[in-house]
Amino acid sequence: MPIAELLSAVRSLLLPADDVKAVVEADVTTVDATNTNSNDEPRIVAVISHRDASKISLEGSLFIFRRSSTHQAGLEIQKVVPIYKNASFNLAQSRRDTIDLSRPSEAALSPARTGFDLTISPGPQLPEVILRVSDVRTLRIFMAECKSLENFAPPRSGNGFPWILPYTLGKNSQPIISSTPPDLRVVNEPLFTLLSEASAGMPGDDAADILLVQSQWLRARAREMCGRGTYPLRIRIGTFNVNGKAPTEEIATWIRGTSSEGTADRASYPLPPVDRISPISLEDVARDVFSINSSLSSTSTVSGLATTTDRAFAENVTPDMLVLGFQELDLSTEALIYSTGSAKEDAWCSAVFEVLGPQAILYEKLASKQLVGMLIIIIVKKALRSAFSDIRVCAAGAGIMGVMGNKGGTAIRLKFTPPALAPTDADGRTAPSDEAKPHARHASVLTFVNAHLAAFDEMVERRNADFHDLSRRLGFATDPRLNTGITGGSNGANGANSGITPMISVYESDALFWMVHLNYRLDLPDADVRTILRTWPPESRCSTLLKYDQLRNAMQSHRAFGSFAEAEISHVPTYRFSSGLTTDELGYDMKRRPAWTDRILHLSAGVKVHQLAYAGHPEVTLSDHRPVSAVFEAEVPIFEQREHDAALRHLLRQVADLPADEDTRPTLVVDTSLVDFGVVRYIHCASQVVSVRNSGKVPCAFRFVPLDLGGSISPQWLQVTPLAGFLLPGETAPITFTLIINNKTAAQLNPVRKTLNTALVLHTALGKDHFISIAADYQPTCFANTLSLLTRLPGPIRLLKSEDDLLPENRAHNAPQEVMRLVQALMGVVDIAPILETWPDTSLVNTIQACLDSGDEFPFSHEPGDTQIARAFWDALLLLLGSLKEPIVPYRLQHQCILMTSRDEAFELLGELMPAAINVWISVTAFLQFLCGSSTSPEKMARRISTIYAPVLLPDDPTPNANPISPLAKADFLLYFIAG
Amino acid sequence: MSKQFQFKLVLLGESAVGKSSLVLRFVKDQFDDYRESTIGAAFLTQTVTLEDQTTVKFEIWDTAGQERYKSLAPMYYRNANCAVVVYDITQSTSLEKARTWIRELQRQADPSIVIALCGNKSDLSARRQVSEEEAKKYAEEEGLMWAETSAKSGEGVTEIFTAIAKKLPLTAAPSSRAGAAGRPGAAKSGVDLNKQAAGAGPNEPCNC
Numbered sequence A: 001m002p003i004a005e006l007l008s009a010v011r012s013l014l015l016p017a018d019d020v021k022a023v024v025e026a027d028v029t030t031v032d033a034t035n036t037n038s039n040d041e042p043r044i045v046a047v048i049s050h051r052d053a054s055k056i057s058l059e060g061s062l063f064i065f066r067r068s069s070t071h072q073a074g075l076e077i078q079k080v081v082p083i084y085k086n087a088s089f090n091l092a093q094s095r096r097d098t099i100d101l102s103r104p105s106e107a108a109l110s111p112a113r114t115g116f117d118l119t120i121s122p123g124p125q126l127p128e129v130i131l132r133v134s135d136v137r138t139l140r141i142f143m144a145e146c147k148s149l150e151n152f153a154p155p156r157s158g159n160g161f162p163w164i165l166p167y168t169l170g171k172n173s174q175p176i177i178s179s180t181p182p183d184l185r186v187v188n189e190p191l192f193t194l195l196s197e198a199s200a201g202m203p204g205d206d207a208a209d210i211l212l213v214q215s216q217w218l219r220a221r222a223r224e225m226c227g228r229g230t231y232p233l234r235i236r237i238g239t240f241n242v243n244g245k246a247p248t249e250e251i252a253t254w255i256r257g258t259s260s261e262g263t264a265d266r267a268s269y270p271l272p273p274v275d276r277i278s279p280i281s282l283e284d285v286a287r288d289v290f291s292i293n294s295s296l297s298s299t300s301t302v303s304g305l306a307t308t309t310d311r312a313f314a315e316n317v318t319p320d321m322l323v324l325g326f327q328e329l330d331l332s333t334e335a336l337i338y339s340t341g342s343a344k345e346d347a348w349c350s351a352v353f354e355v356l357g358p359q360a361i362l363y364e365k366l367a368s369k370q371l372v373g374m375l376i377i378i379i380v381k382k383a384l385r386s387a388f389s390d391i392r393v394c395a396a397g398a399g400i401m402g403v404m405g406n407k408g409g410t411a412i413r414l415k416f417t418p419p420a421l422a423p424t425d426a427d428g429r430t431a432p433s434d435e436a437k438p439h440a441r442h443a444s445v446l447t448f449v450n451a452h453l454a455a456f457d458e459m460v461e462r463r464n465a466d467f468h469d470l471s472r473r474l475g476f477a478t479d480p481r482l483n484t485g486i487t488g489g490s491n492g493a494n495g496a497n498s499g500i501t502p503m504i505s506v507y508e509s510d511a512l513f514w515m516v517h518l519n520y521r522l523d524l525p526d527a528d529v530r531t532i533l534r535t536w537p538p539e540s541r542c543s544t545l546l547k548y549d550q551l552r553n554a555m556q557s558h559r560a561f562g563s564f565a566e567a568e569i570s571h572v573p574t575y576r577f578s579s580g581l582t583t584d585e586l587g588y589d590m591k592r593r594p595a596w597t598d599r600i601l602h603l604s605a606g607v608k609v610h611q612l613a614y615a616g617h618p619e620v621t622l623s624d625h626r627p628v629s630a631v632f633e634a635e636v637p638i639f640e641q642r643e644h645d646a647a648l649r650h651l652l653r654q655v656a657d658l659p660a661d662e663d664t665r666p667t668l669v670v671d672t673s674l675v676d677f678g679v680v681r682y683i684h685c686a687s688q689v690v691s692v693r694n695s696g697k698v699p700c701a702f703r704f705v706p707l708d709l710g711g712s713i714s715p716q717w718l719q720v721t722p723l724a725g726f727l728l729p730g731e732t733a734p735i736t737f738t739l740i741i742n743n744k745t746a747a748q749l750n751p752v753r754k755t756l757n758t759a760l761v762l763h764t765a766l767g768k769d770h771f772i773s774i775a776a777d778y779q780p781t782c783f784a785n786t787l788s789l790l791t792r793l794p795g796p797i798r799l800l801k802s803e804d805d806l807l808p809e810n811r812a813h814n815a816p817q818e819v820m821r822l823v824q825a826l827m828g829v830v831d832i833a834p835i836l837e838t839w840p841d842t843s844l845v846n847t848i849q850a851c852l853d854s855g856d857e858f859p860f861s862h863e864p865g866d867t868q869i870a871r872a873f874w875d876a877l878l879l880l881l882g883s884l885k886e887p888i889v890p891y892r893l894q895h896q897c898i899l900m901t902s903r904d905e906a907f908e909l910l911g912e913l914m915p916a917a918i919n920v921w922i923s924v925t926a927f928l929q930f931l932c933g934s935s936t937s938p939e940k941m942a943r944r945i946s947t948i949y950a951p952v953l954l955p956d957d958p959t960p961n962a963n964p965i966s967p968l969a970k971a972d973f974l975l976y977f978i979a980g
Numbered sequence B: 001m002s003k004q005f006q007f008k009l010v011l012l013g014e015s016a017v018g019k020s021s022l023v024l025r026f027v028k029d030q031f032d033d034y035r036e037s038t039i040g041a042a043f044l045t046q047t048v049t050l051e052d053q054t055t056v057k058f059e060i061w062d063t064a065g066q067e068r069y070k071s072l073a074p075m076y077y078r079n080a081n082c083a084v085v086v087y088d089i090t091q092s093t094s095l096e097k098a099r100t101w102i103r104e105l106q107r108q109a110d111p112s113i114v115i116a117l118c119g120n121k122s123d124l125s126a127r128r129q130v131s132e133e134e135a136k137k138y139a140e141e142e143g144l145m146w147a148e149t150s151a152k153s154g155e156g157v158t159e160i161f162t163a164i165a166k167k168l169p170l171t172a173a174p175s176s177r178a179g180a181a182g183r184p185g186a187a188k189s190g191v192d193l194n195k196q197a198a199g200a201g202p203n204e205p206c207n208c
C-alpha cells in the first residue's frame, strides 16, 4: 500500500487531537521476555503525536497495527508504545546472520530478509522494538519524527500519556476503535471496578477515569444513535459425549427438540416448587431488583427460563443455526496418533440430517472442526447461508503432553450479518439502500467452543487450570488463509498474551457459547447422590444436588467460567449410564458418581442472548452420557457500519477537549440532595430516582466514591445505580437508589425502630463532590433475629422502644411467641398434601408477617379448609425459621447430628441445643409428625417434609471452605423426629 | 531560586457563615449576595507569593456547613495541612460551633495541622454579637491564628491566607510538606502518607 494511503488510513482511526507524523510497513520484533514475532506478516507502524490543549505540549507514541480485512480502514491497533524522554533510536543494516544462506540467493535477498533495522528503546528499562524495513528512506523520515517527539517527551513516571488510553483501554489493551469485538471478560467486568481508587476528599486518577467512563459511553451511544432494531437469531446447541459409538435415529429428539423440552422434568411433577418462596429466593428477589436496574453490573443468573420455554416451543420455531459439539467421537488408539479422516464426522453429519426429516432440506452444513475425539459442527438454514461470513476454526490440544488431542477444544468463529428484511423491524422500515450495499451492514461475531477436559473427581483445581489454559490457547489466526489451526502445548510458540499476539481470542466476540464436557462432579458421597436422585421429591432433587456441583461453585467463586451464565438445570445428571448388572435402579453406573458433566454456557455483550430451553435427553441411550441441548435467541443488532463509524467520530469530537481552566470545569447539578424513603419494613424494596444534569460547558464524567478508600459506596441496605456515568453538556441522567430490607439487612438493623441516615458522595471528575442524603424510618421485624432475642421480647417487636426493655434472661419466654402463633394457626390442618400443591401467595405471607411484627390478629376468619391461607402460614413458618441469625441446630452440632443411628440417640443430642431452640425444635417437629401421621402415606410424606425442613432447621454453614454436610444425612436426622 | 510549596487547606464552620464567599473572594476576587448553601465539597486552587518570592499553592476544599453533612467533614480534613474555621461575628452561636470544630480538629486531624480562626462579615460590625476580645482570647488560649475578615468588602481575606502561608513552611520540612498535599490525579501518594499517619499515632483516639 502506498505511504499516502497508509497515512490516511491511520489518520481515519485517530481522535481529533492526535495526528500521524510518519508511517512504515515493517517486520516488527518486540523484545518482551516471552516472544518474538518476526516470522509474522508485516505490521504497519506509525508515529502518532498528541497535542494537549491545556499543557500546550506535544507527546508521541508508536502505534503498531495489524492488517484487518474486516475493518473499514483495513487496520487494527495492536499495541501502543509511548515515547518517553531519553528514548533512543538506532538505525543499522540488518545483521547478516538472519539471512538463510541455505536458500537460493534471490530468496536470501528478498526484501523481507535484507534491509535495515531501526531499534527503538522507548525509555529506560522498557522493552525494545525492532522494525525491519527494506526502504531506508521511509525509515529515515520515520526516525526523524520519532526523535523530534522525543525532544518534547515527558520523563517516564506514573501517569503520563492518558491520551493513548482510548486506543488501549481495558486490561487487554482493547482499542476503542476496532473491528474486533472487545474481550467479553473485560466488558462484562462492572465499569466501576476498573476506575481508579478514590474516596471523599481524595480524588483518584480523574483523567484516566474520564477516559474509561467515556469509552463505555461512546460505544453504547454510537450504537444507540444508529440502531435499527435487532434480528432474532434462533440457535440450538447440543453437546454429546458419544463414547465412540455410532449414531442411531435415537438422536432425533436431541437434534429436533421435543415439545416439552425444558419442561419435560416439570411435567412429571405438576407441583409448585417449594423453594419458590424460600428464604434464599427472597434474598434473590431483592438482588434481582438491583441487577435488572443496573446496566453496569455483570449478568449472572438466567431467570425466567420456565416461562419463556413454553412460549418458545408453542411458537414452534425452527432454529436458524444448529451447533453440535461431540466428544469421544473416536476412542481408537490410532486416532490419537494420526488423523483418521472424516469418516466419523460424515457419519454423524448424515445422521443429523436424516433425523431432521422433512426439514433437512432447509439446512446445510456451514463449517466443522475436528481434533481427534472432539468435533464441532455448525449447520445453518440455507436461506440464511449468505448472512454468515468470515468463518474461522481452531483447535487446541490439552491431553497427553499438552498437544495430543485426546483432550482440549475445537472452536468455530463466524460473523453474522442480519439480512436486509429483518422480521423485527418494528416500524416496518425496510431501507431500500440496504439491499444495494449489503456489506455496509455491521456483522456480529459469534464464537462456539467445544471442550473436553481432564477426568477424575478430585481434580477440580486441575480442571479450573485447564479451563484457563484452554481459554488462553484457543485462538484464531488473524489471517484467515493461515486457518489451519492447531495450537500446540502450553509451552508452544503462541503465547496469546505476549507482546504482539497474532491470535484472535475466542473471547473477542459479541456472543460466546461453550459446549463443555469438563468432567466437573458433585462434592457429595456417591450413595447420597443416588439416594437423593431416587427418593427425593422431584422439585428439590436437582436444586439440592446442584449446590454441590463443582462447576457451579467454580463459577460463583470466579475460579473458572467466572463471568459465564448457565441456565437453571432441571434435568437429571447426564453421566454415567451403563447397562447390565453394574447399574443402580436409575441406570447410573455403580462405579461412577452421577454428575452433570455435560454443560452449555454462554457469555455475551454486543449481542443480547436469551436462553429459551436447557434439557437433558434421557431417551437417547446410545452412549454412557446423555446428550444435552439448549435453545437460545440472540438479538443481533442491526446497524450500518458506516453510520456507526460516523456517529462514533461525531461523538469523539464532542468529547475530545478536556477542560483547561476554572470556567470550563465540569459541573453537575443534582436535582435533590435528600432522598427520603419514609417508613420501611421487612421485605421491602423501594426505589427513588434522582436526576443529575450536566450544567457546564464541557462533557462530564461522574462516579460515586466511598467515604474511605476501599470502603463501600453505600450501606448494605442501599443500592445505587449507575455508580458512574457520562453526560454531555445539558444532558440529564437518572440515578436510582434502591432500598432493600431483606434478611441480611434486617439482621443488621433490628430490633428497634430507627432512623436510617447516610450520605453518599457523588464525585464530578475534575470537579466538585456532591452529597446526597438518604433517609428512612426503619420499623423492625421479628424475622432475621436471634432466637434468644425473640424469647426476650416483652411483646410484639414493633412496640419495643429500646433494647433496655428486653426481658432479662431469667424471665425470657420458653420459645418465641411468633413461632408459636404460626404453629398454632397451622394446627387446624388435617391433610397437608393439598397444601403443598398450592401455589404460594406472597401477599398473604406478607400480611401474616406484618401481624407477627405488630401483634395484630390475623385478618382471616380461619377456615381450616382454605388451603391458600394454610399454605401462607406454612410458608411464613419456613421463612421465619430460615431467617434466624443463628440456626436452630448450630453448625458445629450438625456434624454430630448426622452420626446419630437411633431415635433415642437423636433425642439425647437435642440436649445440646439452647433451651429456646429445643422448645422450637420439639414443637415444630411434633407438629410435623402429626401432619405426616395423618397423611395417606405417612412414610412418603415424612420423607418429603424432611427434605423441606432439614435445610431450614440445619442450614449449610456459609463460611467458605466449611466442611459440607450431606443434605441427605440432615434429612435423615430430622426423620427420627417426624416419622412414625 | 524561588521555592514552591503546596498545601491542602480545608474550610469548616456553621452553614451561612461565609466559607464559600471567602473562597470566592480569595480565588476570584468576587462576591455574591445570594449564594446557594454548599451541598458537597468543592475543590479550588490559589497561589500566594511571599516577599521572599516563595510561592505557596493552596488546594482549598470548601465543605458543606449544614449539620446533616457533619459526618462527612472528617474525610475532607483528614490529610489537610491547614484549616480555616469560620464564624460569623453577627451570630454568637456560630462561634460556639467553631469551638466544636476546633476541638474536633485537635483531636482527630493531623497533629501538625495549622488552624486559623476567622471571624467573617466584619462589614456588619453594627450587628456584632462576638467581640474581638472574646475571640482573640480564645484563639490565644488554644494557640490558633485569628483574624476578622469580610468576604463582602475583601477586608482581611488575602491577609489571613498569606499569614497561614507564612506559618506553614516553618512548621515542617518543605519537602515532606510538598509531598503530603496530594494533587488531584496524583492523590495516591497522598493516600499512602495518610495511612501511615493514621497508623502511627498511638495517642490518637479511635475515630470510629
Ligand SMILES: Nc1nc2c(ncn2[C@@H]2O[C@H](COP(=O)(O)OP(=O)(O)OP(=O)(O)O)[C@@H](O)[C@H]2O)c(=O)[nH]1
Residues within 6 Å of the ligand: B013, B014, B015, B016, B017, B018, B019, B020, B021, B022, B032, B033, B034, B035, B036, B037, B038, B039, B063, B064, B065, B066, B120, B121, B122, B123, B124, B149, B150, B151, B152, B153
Ligand atoms: N455582609 C456580608 N455577607 C456575607 C459575607 N460573607 C458571606 N456573606 C453572605 O452570607 C451568606 C452565606 O454565605 P456562604 O458563603 O454561602 O456561606 P457558607 O459558609 O458557604 O455556607 P454553607 O455552604 O451552607 O456551609 C450569603 O448570602 C453571603 O452573601 C460577608 O463578609 N459580609
Ligand SMILES: [Mg+2]
Residues within 6 Å of the ligand: B019, B020, B021, B036, B037, B038, B062, B063, B064, B065
Ligand atoms: Mg458554602
